[in-house]
Amino acid sequence: MFKAWIAFLKSLKRVPEDSAAFRFWVGVNVTVALVASAEQLDWPFFFWPCLGLTAFGMWVSHRLRRRNNWEIKAALSVLMIVALVNFFTGLSHNFYDPREPLAQLLMWLQALHSCDLPTRKDLSYSLLSALILMAVAAVLSISLSFAIYLAAYYLSAVIALRWNVRSLVGERTGWRPARGRSVPSWRGALSLSLSVMGFGLLVVMLMPRLEGFRIRALPVSMQNRLEQSQASQGQVQNPYYPAQLSKEQMRKESRFNSSGYGGFASIVDLQARGRLDHQRVFQVRSNVECYFRGLTFDTYDGQFWSQSKEDLQTLNVENPPFTFMPPATNATDVVQIFYVDRPLSNLVLFSPDAYQVFFPSQILYQDRAGCLRAPFVLDKDMVYSVVSRQAHMTPQRLSRLPRRDPELRKLNNYLQMPDELPSRVGDLSRQVVADRKSYYDRASALALYLSTNYAYDLDVARFPEDHDVVDTFLFESKRGYCEHFAAAMVVMCRSVKIPARYCTGFLPGTYNPFSGFREVYGDQAHAWVEVFIPGYGWMTFDPTPGGSLTPELDAGSAPQNRWLGLAVLQYLGDQLGVSATRLALWLSGLGLGLLAVAGLRALSPRPRLDPVIGALLEAWQLLGPALPGQSPRQRAAGSKLESLQRLVELHEAVAYAGRPSTPVEHQQARTLLAQLKQELKASLAGSG
Numbered sequence: 297m298f299k300a301w302i303a304f305l306k307s308l309k310r311v312p313e314d315s316a317a318f319r320f321w322v323g324v325n326v327t328v329a330l331v332a333s334a335e336q337l338d339w340p341f342f343f344w345p346c347l348g349l350t351a352f353g354m355w356v357s358h359r360l361r362r363r364n365n366w367e368i369k370a371a372l373s374v375l376m377i378v379a380l381v382n383f384f385t386g387l388s389h390n391f392y393d394p395r396e397p398l399a400q401l402l403m404w405l406q407a408l409h410s411c412d413l414p415t416r417k418d419l420s421y422s423l424l425s426a427l428i429l430m431a432v433a434a435v436l437s438i439s440l441s442f443a444i445y446l447a448a449y450y451l452s453a454v455i456a457l458r459w460n461v462r463s464l465v466g467e468r469t470g471w472r473p474a475r476g477r478s479v480p481s482w483r484g485a486l487s488l489s490l491s492v493m494g495f496g497l498l499v500v501m502l503m504p505r506l507e508g509f510r511i512r513a514l515p516v517s518m519q520n521r522l523e524q525s526q527a528s529q530g531q532v533q534n535p536y537y538p539a540q541l542s543k544e545q546m547r548k549e550s551r552f553n554s555s556g557y558g559g560f561a562s563i564v565d566l567q568a569r570g571r572l573d574h575q576r577v578f579q580v581r582s583n584v585e586c587y588f589r590g591l592t593f594d595t596y597d598g599q600f601w602s603q604s605k606e607d608l609q610t611l612n613v614e615n616p617p618f619t620f621m622p623p624a625t626n627a628t629d630v631v632q633i634f635y636v637d638r639p640l641s642n643l644v645l646f647s648p649d650a651y652q653v654f655f656p657s658q659i660l661y662q663d664r665a666g667c668l669r670a671p672f673v674l675d676k677d678m679v680y681s682v683v684s685r686q687a688h689m690t691p692q693r694l695s696r697l698p699r700r701d702p703e704l705r706k707l708n709n710y711l712q713m714p715d716e717l718p719s720r721v722g723d724l725s726r727q728v729v730a731d732r733k734s735y736y737d738r739a740s741a742l743a744l745y746l747s748t749n750y751a752y753d754l755d756v757a758r759f760p761e762d763h764d765v766v767d768t769f770l771f772e773s774k775r776g777y778c779e780h781f782a783a784a785m786v787v788m789c790r791s792v793k794i795p796a797r798y799c800t801g802f803l804p805g806t807y808n809p810f811s812g813f814r815e816v817y818g819d820q821a822h823a824w825v826e827v828f829i830p831g832y833g834w835m836t837f838d839p840t841p842g843g844s845l846t847p848e849l850d851a852g853s854a855p856q857n858r859w860l861g862l863a864v865l866q867y868l869g870d871q872l873g874v875s876a877t878r879l880a881l882w883l884s885g886l887g888l889g890l891l892a893v894a895g896l897r898a899l900s901p902r903p904r905l906d907p908v909i910g911a912l913l914e915a916w917q918l919l920g921p922a923l924p925g926q927s928p929r930q931r932a933a934g935s936k937l938e939s940l941q942r943l944v945e946l947h948e949a950v951a952y953a954g955r956p957s958t959p960v961e962h963q964q965a966r967t968l969l970a971q972l973k974q975e976l977k978a979s980l981a982g983s984g
Contacts, residue, residue: 311467312361313416318459322419323354325452326406329426329433332445333399336436338677342400346407353411361414372408379404395515399432416463423456438579438635440810465909514681515633516616516654530608530661530669532591534560534641543600557821559779559800560590560641564601564823566765566779567758572819577640579813580805581633582647584686587836587847588632588816589801590643592665592826596787598714598764601798605709608661608669616654617683620666627685635813636678644668645801646682648826648834654681665797686848687832694736694829701830710795710828713787718767725791735794739827739837740846742788746839750784751775781840782823795828799836803843806870809863908957911965912947915940915972939971 313319330350334343360368379401386397406425413419430449434442533539536556543563552558552570580588593601611618630647644655646668653660653668656678661669728745729738753775759768766787769780782798789796800823805816824838824847836847869879905913912928919931919940932944946964950957957965 311416312414313419313463314361315459315463316358318416318456318463319354319358319413319419321452321456321459322413322422323351323410325449325456326350326410326422326426328445328449328452329429330403330406332442332449333403333429333433333436335445336433336442337396337399340400343403346403349407350410353407353409354413357411357413357418363414365412365414368412372412375408376405379408395432395436399429399436402429402432416460416467419456420460423453423460427453438811438813440808443810465905465913514617514631514652514654514683515679516681517656517677517679530606530610530671532560532562532641532643532669533673534558535639535673537561543597543602555638555818556641557800557818559821559823560643562603564593564779564798564800566599566601566783567761569756569758571754572821574817574819575638576815577636577638577802577818578645578816579635579637579811580816581631581813582804583629583631585804585807585814585847586630586632586647586684586686587801587804587822587824587838588645589648589667589799590641590645591667591800592663593798593800594709595712596714596766596783596798598716598766599761601783603663604712605664607664609663611660611662613658618653618655618660620651620653627687630684630686631681632684633681634679636674636676638676638818640674642670642673644670644674644680644682647684647686648836649686650682650684652683656680689832689849691736691740691846691849694832694835695734697734697736697829697831699733699735699830703828704795704830707795707828710797711790711793713790714764717764717787721764721767721770721787722791724770725788728788729792735827735829736832736835738792738794739789739796739825739829739835742785743825743837743839743845746781746785746788747841747843747845749774750781750841752777752781752841756780778840779823782825782838785825785837785839789825789827797826797834799824799826804847807863807867809867906950906957907962908947908950908965911969912943914969915943918972918976937972937975939968939975943968943972 327347327350330343330347334340334347337343356368382404383397383401386400387394402425406422406429409418409422409425413422426449430445433445531539534556536553537551537558552568554570554573555575557572558565558568591603593603595602595604632646634645644653644660644667646653648666650666650668655668655670657670657672659671661671663669725742729741732738732741750769751774754777756773756775756777759765759773763772765780766784769776769784786796786798800821802816803820803822805814805820807813808815822838822840822843824836824840824843826834827837829835838844838847865880865883869875872879919935928944928947932941935941943965946961946968950961
């Protein structure tokens with residue numbers, strides 16, 4: 297078998313590709329794909345030998361293009377098998393995210409393949425593998441800076457493809473460009489590039505926006521993060537604030553850090569003031585729009601929120617994921633993949649009711665509310681994934697749920713109220729929920745009342761220190777920020793015997809239609825409310841103006857912009873600080889201008905191929921495919937068709953003269969082609 301394989305390799309004979317320019321642009325295209333993939337993999341060590349081998353292989357394959365090179369082919373076959381074995385080995389170590397091992401395999405295959413590129417088809421295969429490698433790099437990319445690589449890849453691909461077409465025409469007709477026309481026109485390449493890009497943008501703009509796609513790849517950065525110097529016992533760690541400040545310390549000095557949210561601490565001061573920075577803290581790919589919870593609090597003393605008991609449970613796992621209670625039957629998976637851009641607290645953010653957590657640690661800590669804490673602060677570039685379950689409910693069904701639930705007996709800590717709370721808070725709460733019986737209807741009424749009767753204001757002055765914050769907000773200030781709205785709703789719910797708790801986390805963020813990620817910024821840190829609904833469980837409410845009153849019920853609704861083009865305009869308008877309407881007018885004007893230019897060019901078409909060559913190509917289409925390596929003269933000599941022989945002679949006269957054909961020669965080519973058709977028709981009639 298081995299001898300037969302070697303004999304097969306020695307028997308391979310192909311027509312070499314002599315164009316060094318074609319090979320150069322293929323090399324540029326492949327290099328762009330390799331560099332783009334390497335950056336997404338954080339410049340792995342194997343990238344540099346791959347890049348060097350690619351450049352060296354391109355040079356060697358050009359120098360040896362006329363040889364059989366069976367020794368190189370045999371060596372490359374063995375090395376490709378080694379690369380495949382290495383891929384399966386890497387896959388076994390990173391089973392939950394096969395993209396990196398796949399990118400490594402493709403990079404090695406590309407480098408090895410570059411060592412044996414004698415023909416045009418081999419170079420075409422390199423372009424195809426570069427396209428696949430760019431697709432993998434695009435999947436790994438989470439930044440819009442990847443557009444730079446896309447532009448470089450696109451330009452080099454268009455030029456290489458134009459060389460490919462010229463080489464293909466030469467293979468089939470023997471044509472070579474006239475002197476001075478050896479390089480494809482840059483104007484033509486640019487025109488083709490803009491045309492394809494414009495058509496692609498038009499298709500994108502008309503695509504429906506579907507955010508409900510299913511995501512099953514669950515990446516996680518599996519670096520070892522369990523050094524003893526970093527490990528904790530589950531206490532909340534916020535890198536932007538001192539650890540475990542007491543209420544007395546908070547009262548003595550007002551601490552605020554615009555880079556970090558103060559709500560990620562064991563105690564939350566409702567009197568803290570300040571504006572958070574608009575800097576991206578993480579990106580998340582999610583199949584639904586949801587709030588990302590960090591902590592919950594059950595104890596309110598008029599100024600602060602805190603947790604009555606830690607009762608942390610230590611969770612251990614050999615390999616991910618951490619798995620929790622069995623998922624509900626009438627529910628949908630909510631998949632979230634987090635990419636951390638700035639250091640965050642050790643709170644593991646996710647949509648509530650998680651049942652699978654893919655996290656780069658063998659230890660996590662869970663509190664009574666189901667919130668998770670890592671034994672270390674979440675550093676930049678960390679990746680983790682969470683799968684939550686979201687039950688399918690409607691407001692009508694929630695309103696009809698029974699009011700009795702055995703779980704209510706266990707939730708007395710979520711009815712706690714400060715002894716000094718003024719009675720008018722309870723009076724107002726009962727007035728708002730009057731004539732509403734179900735827990736859901738009462739909670740909805742309270743959320744709606746707060747969002748419509750109070751103003752959101754980040755610059756509100758500090759409340760008097762000896763006054764209850766909720767009471768002052770409801771009856772004196774009537775202005776505040778999300779912490780005031782959330783605290784007021786929790787207290788009002790408890791005033792009418794509805795278990796409720798105070799939550800901190802992040803809003804769903806801004807959807808980026810270019811990357812498919814939701815971008816979450818520091819000033820999107822938020823506080824909201826979770827209310828216990830008998831027969832359902834804990835449900836999210838957001839009483840802050842401008843938000844969704846019931847985020848869980850609205851998560852499955854259609855996106856605000858049903859078309860991807862509208863989402864793109866909205867995102868670009870937000871980034872540029874202009875309205876989406878004005879941006880649409882600008883782009884429409886630019887598009888109409890380009891369309892007018894294209895129309896003018898269409899009215900004065902220019903032949904892209906010499907008419908004599910075009911006539912010969914049409915003749916080959918009539919006669920069928922030629923034998924491998926057969927020149928036009930050889931094919932005409934074996935034919936009895938006189939018009940074909942004369943057409944080939946005319947083609948050779950034009951091609952080897954190093955000049956474009958003249959109008960007289962155009963007419964001769966058309967006449968000979970018509971005669972050829974007549975001869976073929978007569979021969980077919982005679983044979984019939």
